[in-house]
Amino acid sequence: MTPRPPRRRTPPPSLGRWTSAPLFPGRSAPAQRPSRRWALSTLAAAQAVAAAVVACRLARGRRRLPPLLPVPTADVTISVVIPARDEAARIGPCLRSVLAAPAVTEVIVVDDGSRDGTAEVAASLGAKVVTAEPLPGGWVGKQWALRHGVAAAVGEMVVTLDADARPAPGLFGALAGALGRYDLVSAGPRFVCDGALEQALHASMLATLVYRFGPIGQESPPPPHRVVANGQCTAFLRDRMLAADGFALVRDRMTDDVALARTLAGRGWRVGFLDAGDLLEVDMHDSVGELWREWGRSLPLRDVTGPGRQAADLAVIWLTGALPVLRLAAGRPTGLDVALLAMRLLLAGALRGSYREPGTGLLLSPLLDPASALRLTQATLRPVRTWRGRTYPAAGRGAPNPSRPAPDVGGAPDVGGGPSDLSSASDLSSASDVSGALDVSGGARTARPGRSGAR
Template identity: 45%
Template sequence: MTPAPLVILLVVQVCLLLVLLARLMPGYSRRPPVAPRTTPRTDTTVTVMVTTLNEVNRVGPCLEGLMQQDAPLLEVLVVDSRSTDGTRELVQAASARDPRIRLVTDEPLPPGWVGKVWALENGLREAKGEWVLGIDADTVPAPGLVGAVIDAVEQDRYDVASFSPQFRDQTAAERFVQPAMLCTLVYRCGAAGATQPPPDRVLANGQCFIARRDLLLANGGYSVSRASWCDDVTLARHLAANGARVGFLDGSRIIQVRSYASLGEMWREWGRSFDLKDATPLWRRWLDVALVWAVQALPLPVLLALGAGMLTGSVDLATSPNAMLWKALLLVNGSALFIRLFMLVALSGSYAERGATFWLSWLADVAAAWRLTLSTAKRPKAWRGRAFQSLASS
């Protein structure tokens, strides 16, 4: 008698594997990583906005990288939320070296706003550039970044674009788990640099996010994402749905990031929002959870179980009445595992250091799927030291 649960698993895996292939296929023709621009350009202007709250231990390399930028960089607005750890003094010292850098203090945080989004809104009111480029304090811009992002958006006529970074200085434990979590994003939304997806599948990275200033102002600035835990994706999808051409490109050659100090911090902080809540309907998030479990997390356990069954004789590929089922499960799960290992190679350029734990990160897929499930099931109440009770209950 055919085991009904295994038949159901097989049908679900086949359907979701086809969905995954449809999402990944455009990646075969994706653009290569954006290269730094080696010469200035003076035909446009860019305002860079960096939001800070007690970032003294991280913002220094970011400011050093921004000071190395040529035109079209017009100004750097560091929008600070009343830091008390020396961040403001560090920014003022940088401003003395480069007058393009200016410290701006945002207004008190109003109810219903996430702190970073409110800081961006305050910066937008001060910005003078034709383009506004949001850069996170924990990033390290390469020389030529500002010119490179303008080249990239003009090449494909984007109104808005963001750029995936290269991760650096991660611990061995982070390099084991974080790539598995990152792979779930690719499985859910597609690869950076691929053909523009539908608006409700657009992906974005707020660590390096550029948009036309006039477009932002015409669409309400950052207010659309004021209460969003994934404000970058919420804003990008809103703009795409309203007719803007939005790109998500590979920026691994122009920006590096060290977002978290440890595996535990990454698990808590990124794990709270990487299900893309507030930008994705709940039903679709749960469908994505099912996809990640079916074609990323479960194939290896299924293959191991089948292998154990063949060793013990409970799985017979030759004479058993269920031989076709066993073979189909082997084919589908073997194909899914092959795709996963291929994705590991495709993602390798996004990591400055790799090592053994990176190459074994596919073994952490069950943990990544579990973290995605937790994120989808629970709405967070805090983000990087700020509590947002009103957002948690909204």
Template identity: 40%
Template sequence: MPHAPYPMPHALGDDALILVSNLSLLLLLLQIPATAILLSRLFKGPTRHPPIQPQQPTPDILGSVSVVVPTLNEALRISPLLTGLSKQSYEVREAIVVDSRSQDGTPELVKAAQQQDPRFRVFTDDPLPLGWVGRPWALHNGFLQSSPESEWFLGMDADTVPHPGLVAGLVQTAKAQGYDLVSLSPQFILKYPGECLLQPALLMTLLYRFDPAGVNTEQPERVMANGQCFLCRRSVLAAVDGYTSASGSFCDDVTLARYIAAQGFKVGFLDGAKVLKVRMYEGAIETWKEWGRSLDLKDASPRAQIWGDLWLLSAVQGLPLIILLSYGLLALLFPQPSLLPLNLLLGLNIFLLVIRFAMLLAIAPSYDRTTAKAGWLFWLSPLADPLAVLRIFLSAFRTPKEWRGRKYS
């Protein structure tokens, strides 16, 4: 009889079956506790504060907000922010742009906006002192330059697009809820295929590690914040000496928010997708390089927490796709008897993947894909989860040497 050109695959031997069974048990021991932690956080979702809505100002917040924007070569991105701030009403006393010696005409754009709206002003911060990162240094200088008559300090990034009614809605919510500091998660603007795939996977690393936006977090070390829209009582910021506690942090927003929470002040992180948009980075490569540097939050977290977060992300975000693909390949190549640990592992990771797609559906309103090329790749972003988790690992063990055009020793 003619021989088959290729040998037929054989069932796994007894030793291999024992190995697969033991490996399945090990993975279950790794994943089950992490899944329980994830579920405990997701179950808080129904109790969260609803998204911030744009509002009309009331007379009691007249001139109560000083906006401070740090800039370094932001000429290509800052115009939507300037336009959006000019549409805020009388609650904004002033809008101060602190420029770190831009070479692209950023200060000139602000001066042009000042001709239309006298609330704008721009000044250059002092040379960067040793031990400070550029962004918190600029914000600290802006705080020192802001009017002591303002009740609130609002830090905003140059890449944000505020809707009319943002500041009034934010201040009124902070007053009604008794927040001393509150920041917002924005709606992200996606444009290119690579970032449609990668950016949601990177964002998911935050959603897995922390409570949903709108949930009051009791532990200061688990507080989340976003410096793109960061409102703080001026008296509180004065009490903690401005941004001094976050001077050397590459995630100064979270570092400062956690420090303020540890002093006993009420800190909140709310959904701002209906009042704030942001175009953070141009394409997947820049997103990987720039955003990935700070997503580990190592400057705001003790080492044990970093390791715990890496375990959690590996277990519930990085491994499910890899395990399911490996199982499919194993089943295809090696017919085998049913193994209880392997079947349990398969069921758990199908469950985790279902959760992942459910969360993707939940965060869809946090993305503006109207002008995106191949925006449908957003729905395939779970395929990039192992890469996103790898990026957090890489960042957790590296100290940034360059940030937004500045080099650090």
């Protein structure tokens, strides 16, 4: 008898095949060169690692603190500080909401050189208006305005707000309660978007923050270099902030909210970022174009993030957000691409509570993930440090000498604290990873709190 040839054993499918082979290959592809096969395998492995990282970050959402609930009164006196620059058309609704809150002791608007009558509008509505002194070298306008506002405040607790914020009366009592657990609290708002396209782009950009940092309200605090905050609404005890002179420590940072949170966390402060969607709404931008320009430029957190972490952030966003959509559009998604798209759609559903009127824009937002990745890359490689007619030098250039006292604004201590304090406190010069994502005192004229705060 002729012996039968041995049967070939079919090897089991590997992760590499699942992550790199298209689900819908169509015509058989020509044989690939070894170098191309190696490149595709490397890309597939990198995408799998990035997907695992994002999945771990999203899983933190299972252990989140409950959203803030309205508390009509507070046991402490509260000063609300709003930095404003050219906010005459937007500050009215914010001031009316704050002035109607029974827990608020005083409302301060710090006018940072406005040219549109912001100070007059604020004064006519009953706010105390503070005019900031001329901006010194090495300072960004918002931090300068906030420092003036905190110094002028009389309340035991200070809440900073952007001019485009719309707080509910129970917000301030809720923040006062949160300060029993934290030393610095920032509140995540509910966003107002005009139209499906603006909502789609906003939700896509917001997803880049969630993919990098996880959801807000995490039960376990992240390390200082991973802390994020939302400068649209923050709260702290006045005396403690004056003692730290926190705004002087981050005087030259465009991403001032995250810089402040990380610096103070590095100094032992307990920093919390809590969900206040039922108590705070924000209408950040007037158009899709403004959203693309203004929010897009701050998303990379470039001046609080080292080059290595920036590269890692971009890789995660491109591999897990943009690449699956691009492959789907080309008709060649892999199994991992499909899984990532499903995860992204689940995130879109989870973000419904972040919008006053969630609509089709949320469902369409994953399709704009390549555009958001492109904007993130552009803002990382070509940062913009211009705001409302002011151009600021790169962080660390032209900043006050740390050994020299910061300019006195009357009430704030003469504490140094330039960029060297910032990087030593929380290693911001070489470390970082928002979500929502994602800035705000009377007699002072404020810098612009709206879109990105007073600058």
